[in-house]
Amino acid sequence: MKNKNFCIPNGIEYYMPKEALEFERLKVNALKIFKKYKYDYVLPPIFDNLDNLLNLKSSDIDNETITFLDKLSGSEIGIRADITPQIAKIDFQITHGKGNARFAYMGDIIRLSSNLFDRKNPYQIGAEHFGNVSKSTDIEIIKLMIEIISLSGEKKIIIELGNLSIINNILTTLALNDKNKSMLIDLINLKSITEIKSFFKFHNLQKTKLNLIIDLINVSGDIMVLKEIKNILKKYKVNAEAKINELNYIAQSISKYKELVGIQVDLCELHSFNYQSDIVYTAYVPNFRKEIARGGRYIAYTTEKNISRYATGFSLDLKDILYMSKIGKK
Amino acid sequence: MKNKNFCIPNGIEYYMPKEALEFERLKVNALKIFKKYKYDYVLPPIFDNLDNLLNLKSSDIDNETITFLDKLSGSEIGIRADITPQIAKIDFQITHGKGNARFAYMGDIIRLSSNLFDRKNPYQIGAEHFGNVSKSTDIEIIKLMIEIISLSGEKKIIIELGNLSIINNILTTLALNDKNKSMLIDLINLKSITEIKSFFKFHNLQKTKLNLIIDLINVSGDIMVLKEIKNILKKYKVNAEAKINELNYIAQSISKYKELVGIQVDLCELHSFNYQSDIVYTAYVPNFRKEIARGGRYIAYTTEKNISRYATGFSLDLKDILYMSKIGKK
Numbered sequence: 204m205k206n207k208n209f210c211i212p213n214g215i216e217y218y219m220p221k222e223a224l225e226f227e228r229l230k231v232n233a234l235k236i237f238k239k240y241k242y243d244y245v246l247p248p249i250f251d252n253l254d255n256l257l258n259l260k261s262s263d264i265d266n267e268t269i270t271f272l273d274k275l276s277g278s279e280i281g282i283r284a285d286i287t288p289q290i291a292k293i294d295f296q297i298t299h300g301k302g303n304a305r306f307a308y309m310g311d312i313i314r315l316s317s318n319l320f321d322r323k324n325p326y327q328i329g330a331e332h333f334g335n336v337s338k339s340t341d342i343e344i345i346k347l348m349i350e351i352i353s354l355s356g357e358k359k360i361i362i363e364l365g366n367l368s369i370i371n372n373i374l375t376t377l378a379l380n381d382k383n384k385s386m387l388i389d390l391i392n393l394k395s396i397t398e399i400k401s402f403f404k405f406h407n408l409q410k411t412k413l414n415l416i417i418d419l420i421n422v423s424g425d426i427m428v429l430k431e432i433k434n435i436l437k438k439y440k441v442n443a444e445a446k447i448n449e450l451n452y453i454a455q456s457i458s459k460y461k462e463l464v465g466i467q468v469d470l471c472e473l474h475s476f477n478y479q480s481d482i483v484y485t486a487y488v489p490n491f492r493k494e495i496a497r498g499g500r501y502i503a504y505t506t507e508k509n510i511s512r513y514a515t516g517f518s519l520d521l522k523d524i525l526y527m528s529k530i531g532k533k
Numbered sequence: 534m535k536n537k538n539f540c541i542p543n544g545i546e547y548y549m550p551k552e553a554l555e556f557e558r559l560k561v562n563a564l565k566i567f568k569k570y571k572y573d574y575v576l577p578p579i580f581d582n583l584d585n586l587l588n589l590k591s592s593d594i595d596n597e598t599i600t601f602l603d604k605l606s607g608s609e610i611g612i613r614a615d616i617t618p619q620i621a622k623i624d625f626q627i628t629h630g631k632g633n634a635r636f637a638y639m640g641d642i643i644r645l646s647s648n649l650f651d652r653k654n655p656y657q658i659g660a661e662h663f664g665n666v667s668k669s670t671d672i673e674i675i676k677l678m679i680e681i682i683s684l685s686g687e688k689k690i691i692i693e694l695g696n697l698s699i700i701n702n703i704l705t706t707l708a709l710n711d712k713n714k715s716m717l718i719d720l721i722n723l724k725s726i727t728e729i730k731s732f733f734k735f736h737n738l739q740k741t742k743l744n745l746i747i748d749l750i751n752v753s754g755d756i757m758v759l760k761e762i763k764n765i766l767k768k769y770k771v772n773a774e775a776k777i778n779e780l781n782y783i784a785q786s787i788s789k790y791k792e793l794v795g796i797q798v799d800l801c802e803l804h805s806f807n808y809q810s811d812i813v814y815t816a817y818v819p820n821f822r823k824e825i826a827r828g829g830r831y832i833a834y835t836t837e838k839n840i841s842r843y844a845t846g847f848s849l850d851l852k853d854i855l856y857m858s859k860i861g862k863k
Contacts, residue, residue: 218576246548250654271599311579324580
């Protein structure tokens with residue numbers, strides 16, 4: 204042994220005897236939940252061809268994926284930063300884009316360029332539904348997500364619902380270049396109204412759009428705000444009633460599902476990985492500095508006949524669940 | 534999706550629904566075996582500081598370990614090619630080199646520079662006993678290893694026993710440089726007697742040593758050859774009776790353990806990772822082109838007071854066990 208000091212990189216953890224067994228127990232319980240919801244468990248590899256890892260056209264994933272050279276074959280191998288792209292590949296292999304399919308997964312991932320306080324080596328676990336995506340599919344996935352989070356023993360889970368397409372459509376009408384658009388998205392995420400105003404002034408953008416965005420930022424809250432949101436959209440002549448009704452249906456259904464669930468609505472929460480662009484759901488628990496799970500609808504791939512394969516799914520870091528379960532026992 | 538063709542690098546596997554669940558079942562059953570033998574399950578991370586990955590002074594592991602830069606900290610992170618060095622670190626953390634400790638583990642590793650037919654991403658599983666290493670410790674570890682292999686449903690397991698110190702001591706007396714020594718080891722592994730003779734002639738080495746090595750190569754076989762080996766060593770005045778008696782005790786005990794076990798003895802089997810230098814054990818099953826498990830005694834580290842921490846342990850690739858279990862069902 205070259206050095207007896209046990210120095211572990213920031214954001215990487217060893218699990219000693221008691222924790223290690225608790226972690227394995229969490230995995231077994233997660234598998235039971237997948238089975239109960241009839242999601243087929245699959246096991247893609249942590250090292251893979253880049254094409255299998257980067258296929259969701261998401262630049263934020265591409266930037267976090269580490270690659271190295273396989274001397275034997277001369278080809279590049281990547282270490283996954285997200286398992287979802289591999290699951291899309293599996294769906295295409297098995298279904299060729301036809302019918303419905305449900306898959307669940309778990310495994311190590313690496314995310315290097317993350318925040319100093321973030322875990323570098325999360326243990327991602329999630330489920331994806333492919334095919335006919337409707338409000339009942341989202342409800343199913345959100346319930347599954349709540350059951351996985353409940354393995355932590357948490358007594359309160361907040362589900363934040365949104366629909367990115369509404370704010371995205373508004374942003375599109377502003378005709379900004381990519382750099383300015385992503386700057387504005389950051390300001391919206393931070394809900395920095397003063398800076399959003401300056402941004403609109405500086406770029407000489409429509410005052411009504413500014414007011415619409417500010418109104419939408421100001422109405423985030425519990426399930427009751429959906430009515431207000433509807434009125435705002437009507438006022439600005441944004442045609443999104445069906446989308447709000449859909450969100451309302453999901454919110455009502457989830458809020459009745461379990462006592463421990465609280466609902467929040469926020470149409471201006473744009474933090475997700477950028478392949479999601481429709482309904483999104485994010486889960487929060489008390490005393491945890493960031494969201495514990497997130498998911499939403501996305502287009503997994505386009506088939507040879509140019510048909511979009513729709514999907515909805517969530518993922519979370521099972522190490523967070525272990526961490527929360529230990530906090531709860533204190 | 535950039536490319537719909539599902540191209541997986543050689544030596545890397547996806548497990549689809551049925552296989553994936555079978556694999557998880559194997560893990561759960563392995564944990565039960567660890568518990569039965571009272572080995573503490575620990576979970577070190579797949580990405581780690583190089584110092585935690587390369588601490589067994591084994592150049593073959595060092596060469597297979599992939600590293601990349603953590604931009605945030607500026608330090609190098611490695612992807613493990615072997616979990617054993619991390620377990621040695623854990624033992625030091627927990628015991629500071631005192632008393633006995635038993636640890637078991639499993640997880641992904643990567644081995645790029647391996648044979649074209651080898652798996653690049655094995656799922657290593659193993660157990661290590663630290664402290665007072667005696668024949669009964671080896672027997673315990675070998676029995677545990679047999680139980681893990683038996684999860685495959687295999688009806689025949691051959692345990693090959695050896696003691697590397699005997700041939701190593703002979704090699705040391707030849708006073709070869711590293712390059713020539715490793716060349717001779719390769720020839721011994723291949724049991725190429727003609728080439729070993731040429732090697733001795735070319736380097737002008739002692740004829741008696743040559744005859745001793747050839748005699749030892751020729752006596753590999755079942756448990757009965759241990760008596761012959763004893764006679765050979767006596768004839769060449771090699772003092773190793775205690776070592777042969779120890780091997781005999783282990784061999785007798787293991788051969789009585791389970792009906793399905795066959796014993797082979799071979800003092801000239803030098804394939805192990807090069808940190809092992811004493812008793813070694815290798816497991817073979819029919820219809821599998823290479824060994825299915827291997828292990829042995831080694832020095833895990835040296836404490837501040839310059840005391841060697843002895844250990845014995847084995848590891849195998851759980852994906853091989855899944856593969857064998859599927860072959861068996863055909």
